[in-house]
Amino acid sequence: MPPSTFCIPTINKIGRGCLVDVVNLMNDYGYQQVLIVTDPFLMKNGLVEKVTRAFLHNKIKSHLFTDAKLLSSLEIVKQSIDCYQHEQIDCIVSIAEEAAYDYAKAMIYLQSHHAIFISDNIKNHRL
Numbered sequence: 001m002p003p004s005t006f007c008i009p010t011i012n013k014i015g016r017g018c019l020v021d022v023v024n025l026m027n028d029y030g031y032q033q034v035l036i037v038t039d040p041f042l043m044k045n046g047l048v049e050k051v052t053r054a055f056l057h058n059k060i061k062s063h064l065f066t067d068a069k070l071l072s073s074l075e076i077v078k079q080s081i082d083c084y085q086h087e088q089i090d091c092i093v094s095i096a097e098e099a100a101y102d103y104a105k106a107m108i109y110l111q112s113h114h115a116i117f118i119s120d121n122i123k124n125h126r127l
């Protein structure tokens with residue numbers, strides 16, 4: 001495969017008050033269905049619940065993908081895309097560190113390019 005470049009536009013919000021900014025931004029765009037991509041730890045510690053409550057209060061329906069793990073696999077990416085397609089998602093919000101953010105980017109890229117998965121064995125692929 002020849003080298004290629006792609007850009008995924010993202011909006012990153014960090015810090016105190018960022019949840020209000022995110023909700024306002026989603027309302028401005030008219031988003032009503034959001035997929036929250038996170039990891040099991042943040043699901044358990046209450047942060048995701050706080051975000052889903054804020055979305056619900058603003059009539060934004062949340063769907064959760066909580067299987068983001070540091071060791072990625074093509075199977076998990078496939079599952080996340082299935083969730084994205086099944087729920088007719090308007091927007092993806094990642095709550096976590098690298099893993100959830102990377103899964104969210106992969107979902108956006110592969111969904112926008114109507115990905116076809118040819119092989120689950122990508123470890124032997126040379127870059």
